[in-house]
Amino acid sequence: MADHGAKHPEGAFDRGYEGHARRQARLGLTLSPAERLRWLEQTMEELRRLRGKAAAGRATRSRSER
Numbered sequence: 001m002a003d004h005g006a007k008h009p010e011g012a013f014d015r016g017y018e019g020h021a022r023r024q025a026r027l028g029l030t031l032s033p034a035e036r037l038r039w040l041e042q043t044m045e046e047l048r049r050l051r052g053k054a055a056a057g058r059a060t061r062s063r064s065e066r
Contacts, residue, residue: 014020028036 014023028039031039
């Protein structure tokens with residue numbers, strides 16, 4: 001059975017969702033509160049930008065493309 005939380009060699013991604021989530025939590029704990037806030041603001045800005053592109057893409061498709 002595979003270990004879904006095991007890490008790959010240094011510099012590689014963790015395997016599985018749980019391993020990735022644990023690694024991201026550890027990385028977040030190394031940031032200061034101000035750095036975490038800046039990360040959150042940047043992430044929210046990027047998500048808003050991507051959401052706008054997705055909505056714009058839907059609006060420009062013709063009915064035959066759906």
